[in-house]
Amino acid sequence: MTSIISARGLSKHFSGPGKTTVVAVDDLTMDIEPGTLTAFLGPNGAGKSTSLRMLTTLLEPTGGTARVCGYDVAEQPAQVRASIGYIGQKNGAGQYYRVRDELLSQGALYGLGRVERRRRVDELIDVLDLGEVAKRPTMKLSGGQRRRVDIALGLIPTPRLLFLDEPSTGLDPQSRAHLWEHILALRERYEMTLVLTTHYLDEADQFAERVMVVDHGRIIADDTAPRLKAELAGDRLTLTVTGDATGAVQVLRRAAEDSGTADAAVVTTPVPEGTRLVAAVNHGDRVLPGLLAALREGGSDVVAVELDRPTLDDVFLTLTGRSLREDRHDVPAPGEEVVDGAAAGPPASPTTSPTTSQTSGARS
Numbered sequence: 001m002t003s004i005i006s007a008r009g010l011s012k013h014f015s016g017p018g019k020t021t022v023v024a025v026d027d028l029t030m031d032i033e034p035g036t037l038t039a040f041l042g043p044n045g046a047g048k049s050t051s052l053r054m055l056t057t058l059l060e061p062t063g064g065t066a067r068v069c070g071y072d073v074a075e076q077p078a079q080v081r082a083s084i085g086y087i088g089q090k091n092g093a094g095q096y097y098r099v100r101d102e103l104l105s106q107g108a109l110y111g112l113g114r115v116e117r118r119r120r121v122d123e124l125i126d127v128l129d130l131g132e133v134a135k136r137p138t139m140k141l142s143g144g145q146r147r148r149v150d151i152a153l154g155l156i157p158t159p160r161l162l163f164l165d166e167p168s169t170g171l172d173p174q175s176r177a178h179l180w181e182h183i184l185a186l187r188e189r190y191e192m193t194l195v196l197t198t199h200y201l202d203e204a205d206q207f208a209e210r211v212m213v214v215d216h217g218r219i220i221a222d223d224t225a226p227r228l229k230a231e232l233a234g235d236r237l238t239l240t241v242t243g244d245a246t247g248a249v250q251v252l253r254r255a256a257e258d259s260g261t262a263d264a265a266v267v268t269t270p271v272p273e274g275t276r277l278v279a280a281v282n283h284g285d286r287v288l289p290g291l292l293a294a295l296r297e298g299g300s301d302v303v304a305v306e307l308d309r310p311t312l313d314d315v316f317l318t319l320t321g322r323s324l325r326e327d328r329h330d331v332p333a334p335g336e337e338v339v340d341g342a343a344a345g346p347p348a349s350p351t352t353s354p355t356t357s358q359t360s361g362a363r364s
């Protein structure tokens with residue numbers, strides 16, 4: 001199947017403070033198949049918006065090439081724009097116009113005839129559940145409603161390919177879930193290809209078929225969420241032991257090493273019952289029986305055991321040494337101490353982070 005997006009070595013440099021250069025996007029190379037939903041996942045400043053803006057012809061690349069819907073972004077920007085929809089990170093809808101009028105103006109802008117324009121606007125009002133607010137000015141709407149108006153605006157020209165930059169940022173969890181229902185319904189109805197950015201791990205995990213993890217302008221992993229989790233992050237094993245935890249830490253670290261995990265660090269936290277030990281292990285379900293026996297033999301008193309499957313945050317942590325979750329920072333939480341390994345050390349050096357082409361099979 002021919003790709004709907006094909007980028008080769010796309011890069012964007014900005015001049016930063018002083019005489020510095022900010023490499024916002026570095027060597028973006030990818031192919032996206034028609035009909036797929038791809039999420040760019042990464043922290044603020046990773047280069048997600050810049051990538052989207054180059055693919056939508058809003059920003060001229062510093063280097064590299066890209067074809068979108070069969071057209072070259074640099075040579076044929078008008079054709080690219082005619083084939084795509086783009087909903088930027090900030091709200092596009094005017095503040096004072098009523099929702100329906102705003103949508104009708106957009107239809108006129110795209111040259112739709114009066115009858116076609118009305119048909120299209122009414123259909124989008126229906127699909128995006130905007131009937132109740134169609135006569136209200138956009139500034140009177142909630143964040144989630146306004147975001148749906150933005151999406152309707154982007155869909156007026158019936159694009160084959162829709163770019164959404166952080167569609168759900170700033171919305172409360174309920175509005176986010178509601179917005180996602182609409183995005184998925186639209187996709188079904190119009191058989192669109194969707195490329196979106198998010199810094200919400202759960203969204204990328206739940207809804208995207210393909211997750212591109214972006215950090216410092218580079219794609220550091222590119223696969224389905226289940227494969228990323230299976231290949232790049234182990235299970236998380238949490239043990240609570242009473243009394244002296246030194247022996248238990250050693251036993252757990254050895255079990256983690258034996259399981260082939262990339263980072264056999266054990267993080268300990270004092271808890272009322274004693275000490276909580278956390279480590280990443282591969283195939284925790286198989287490690288656990290032997291581990292418990294070894295702990296008992298070593299005289300450790302285990303009072304609680306938990307085994308968690310990895311999340312995309314664990315994937316990001318493995319790749320970068322940092323957590324993507326907003327409530328966590330680059331350092332262990334208060335009371336946490338890293339006994340061994342590099343869990344809270346500086347970010348992995350660029351030479352050790354897997355890149356796109358090395359992702360699969362990075363760990364077997």
Ligand SMILES: Nc1ncnc2c1ncn2[C@@H]1O[C@H](COP(=O)(O)OP(=O)(O)O)[C@@H](O)[C@H]1O
Nearest residue numbers: 014015022024043044045046047048049050051
């Ligand atoms: N117009 C600009 N001028 C200078 N630097 C920019 C500009 N746009 C983005 N950047 C920088 O490029 C990097 C990537 O930004 P961006 O693509 O907006 O990231 P993201 O969308 O992932 O948060 C950041 O360091 C940002 O400060």
Ligand SMILES: [Mg+2]
Nearest residue numbers: 048049050089
């Ligand atoms: Mg952005």
